[in-house]
Amino acid sequence: MYLQATILLQPVRTVAVLDERILSGVSAEALDLSLAGKQFISTQRHGKRLFLRLQDDLWLTLHLGLTGSLFYLPARVVEADVVEVVPSHTRLLISFQNDCRLAFDDPRIFGEVGLTKSPSIFLAERKIGPDALQLNLDGFLEIMHGRRGAIKAMLLNQSLVAGLGNLYADESLFQAGICPRSRSLGEKELMALFSSIQEVLKTALSTGANLANLPDSYLLPHRHAAGTCPRDGSQLKHEKIGGRTSYYCPKHQKIVG
């Protein structure tokens, strides 16, 4: 993983909070105090959340929100000065003792940075459900069983299953051939959906979450107003479901339930 290859085992020098609005439950001073002199020893992902372990009972939590990115900045030394160039919307800047830095860039500030004693405590507090890729079929069926809302809205609900956002929820439904407005899916549809989710997320991770690298047979490369279904050529439809825009193929994504 990106972070593991870059920032592990390197002592932190300072933490600069450039915009306090990304902080959650911790002050800029406390954050700097907690991190200075420590090093990150491991990383963990759960859904869309990242946890960076500092020591046994202290973890940095990160969420990239809608528009957040992490940039590892190697030290650039020119004539004895460290060059100061960071991404334009950097909200948090962690400087390491080797002059490398980690910038958290987030134009829209929906991202979040905090501290916790453990990922499990944090996840319980926020009522975050099991990670989609750690869940097995039986767990998925149990969670989804008996719910009445639109399946798209359920996939977006992180307290049921964590890790699917608007795009990958659309993609999973597309591949399972299920209309996002469907309610009360039967076991057969839920099984197909579960396997599509696993497939989609694994593919997404293998491409480094880079949408441009997804196969053309996926919905996402065609997910725009004029797009057509890569499977049958139909004009894609889009509408708001669960508060977010959903794209789907009206021909092969049937309404169930």
Place this chain on the structure above:
DNA sequence: CCACATGTTCATTT
């Protein structure tokens, strides 16, 4: 200028 956007949370309604 207006509509809209890869996410989460909180208030309101069913």
Place this chain on the structure above:
DNA sequence: AAAATGAACATGTG
């Protein structure tokens, strides 16, 4: 009361 629904948040882009 649990589940469902919709608005709000902040800023950039078409």
